[in-house]
Amino acid sequence: MRNTIDPKVIMAAAKGDRQAFRQVVEAHQGFVYSVAFRFVNNGADAEEITQDVFVKLWKQLHTYRLDVKLTTWLYTIVTNTSLDFLKSRYGKELKQTTSLDKGKFLYAQNPTPEEEIQHVELNQIVHEVAAQLTPKQRAVFILRDLEGLTPQEVAKSLGMSLGNVKSNLFYARQKVIARLDVYYKCKQEPISNEL
Amino acid sequence: MFIINVNKNQFLMNCKRIERSLYVYQELNEMELGIVDQHLTTCKNCSLMLKKLEKSRLLLSQIQQAKPIPENFSGLTGVIMQAVESEKKVIKNWSITFLDTIFFRVSMVLVSVILVVAFISEQRLEQPSMSDSSQTAEVYLNASLKRKDWNYNSRRQAKGKSLYACLNEKSCTSAKVLKYKKVRI
Numbered sequence: 417m418r419n420t421i422d423p424k425v426i427m428a429a430a431k432g433d434r435q436a437f438r439q440v441v442e443a444h445q446g447f448v449y450s451v452a453f454r455f456v457n458n459g460a461d462a463e464e465i466t467q468d469v470f471v472k473l474w475k476q477l478h479t480y481r482l483d484v485k486l487t488t489w490l491y492t493i494v495t496n497t498s499l500d501f502l503k504s505r506y507g508k509e510l511k512q513t514t515s516l517d518k519g520k521f522l523y524a525q526n527p528t529p530e531e532e533i534q535h536v537e538l539n540q541i542v543h544e545v546a547a548q549l550t551p552k553q554r555a556v557f558i559l560r561d562l563e564g565l566t567p568q569e570v571a572k573s574l575g576m577s578l579g580n581v582k583s584n585l586f587y588a589r590q591k592v593i594a595r596l597d598v599y600y601k602c603k604q605e606p607i608s609n610e611l
Numbered sequence: 612m613f614i615i616n617v618n619k620n621q622f623l624m625n626c627k628r629i630e631r632s633l634y635v636y637q638e639l640n641e642m643e644l645g646i647v648d649q650h651l652t653t654c655k656n657c658s659l660m661l662k663k664l665e666k667s668r669l670l671l672s673q674i675q676q677a678k679p680i681p682e683n684f685s686g687l688t689g690v691i692m693q694a695v696e697s698e699k700k701v702i703k704n705w706s707i708t709f710l711d712t713i714f715f716r717v718s719m720v721l722v723s724v725i726l727v728v729a730f731i732s733e734q735r736l737e738q739p740s741m742s743d744s745s746q747t748a749e750v751y752l753n754a755s756l757k758r759k760d761w762n763y764n765s766r767r768q769a770k771g772k773s774l775y776a777c778l779n780e781k782s783c784t785s786a787k788v789l790k791y792k793k794v795r796i
């Protein structure tokens with residue numbers, strides 16, 4: 417996991433130092449937003465979830481123990497908050513509608529406009545399939561395949577055994593890959609027809 | 612372990628079982644990898660399946676590499692800090708922290724257990740035991756006392772009859788009635 421921050425800053429924030437807490441927010445809000453976005457696929461809602469996550473952290477930070485990584489704790493909070501959000505009435509309505517807010521992405525390399533369109537399309541498909549998964553499968557898939565956490569980190573963040581992580585990952589990947597296959601077959605057919 | 616009931620010497624594995632493992636190929640441990648790789652050298656179908664899955668994994672890694680970022684990064688920090696300002700902070704209180712420790716909880720449980728045991732044992736000492744002979748004697752004496760009381764009260768009731776009632780009864784032998792009868796005769 418990334419975004420390490422000096423434990424002294426975290427402890428100062430735990431004692432109520434708002435400036436120290438601001439540093440904690442600045443160091444971690446990026447990945448918290450990213451995970452939230454993977455769940456809801458909507459910029460405004462992801463920002464709302466991020467805000468909720470840090471308010472929860474502020475309230476609970478006095479119970480923080482240094483033997484637990486803050487990032488692990490944050491992954492747990494953001495996953496639970498996102499799943500609660502999706503369970504809510506608004507979240508259920510959101511599932512049925514296609515959001516126009518596609519969010520902003522930071523690419524590793526500058527993409528061509530075509531690549532960017534393809535990415536948005538791919539992201540949409542993966543999100544649609546992920547929405548049909550069970551909460552556990554969805555959480556495991558997002559943290560492992562979309563956020564790139566190690567299986568051990570996923571297990572710690574979600575309070576699961578490694579075997580459970582693998583099992584959920586298998587079911588999630590089976591569904592996602594099946595959908596991706598269909599998407600690519602559809603994309604290749606017009607090309608083969610032209611040839 | 613993901614592959615259930617795998618015997619290391621088991622060479623020919625069920626393709627279906629292996630297929631399940633191919634989906635989590637990156638997550639397999641050394642032993643599991645050894646078994647799957649051994650199978651892949653002999654099974655063309657499973658090797659093709661792995662290649663297909665690897666392609667899909669590459670697509671997913673493309674999504675992974677593009678990180679969603681907030682429209683206004685510093686703006687989001689400001690919004691979060693504003694929300695935090697409006698929340699009441701739970702400041703670490705040492706007395707509350709002490710009350711929340713396991714040591715305190717365990718000692719409280721022990722104290723309450725001791726108090727309950729002490730209360731029960733005291734109750735048992737006060738209660739008369741049926742097997743105790745001295746207590747039985749006391750109960751017997753108490754019963755005889757009650758009988759004495761009953762005899763005394765019934766005699767008093769007999770004595771307490773009115774003069775008029777006694778005159779009508781021949782059996783009444785009260786001294787006053789006899790005197791009255793003598794005077795009248």
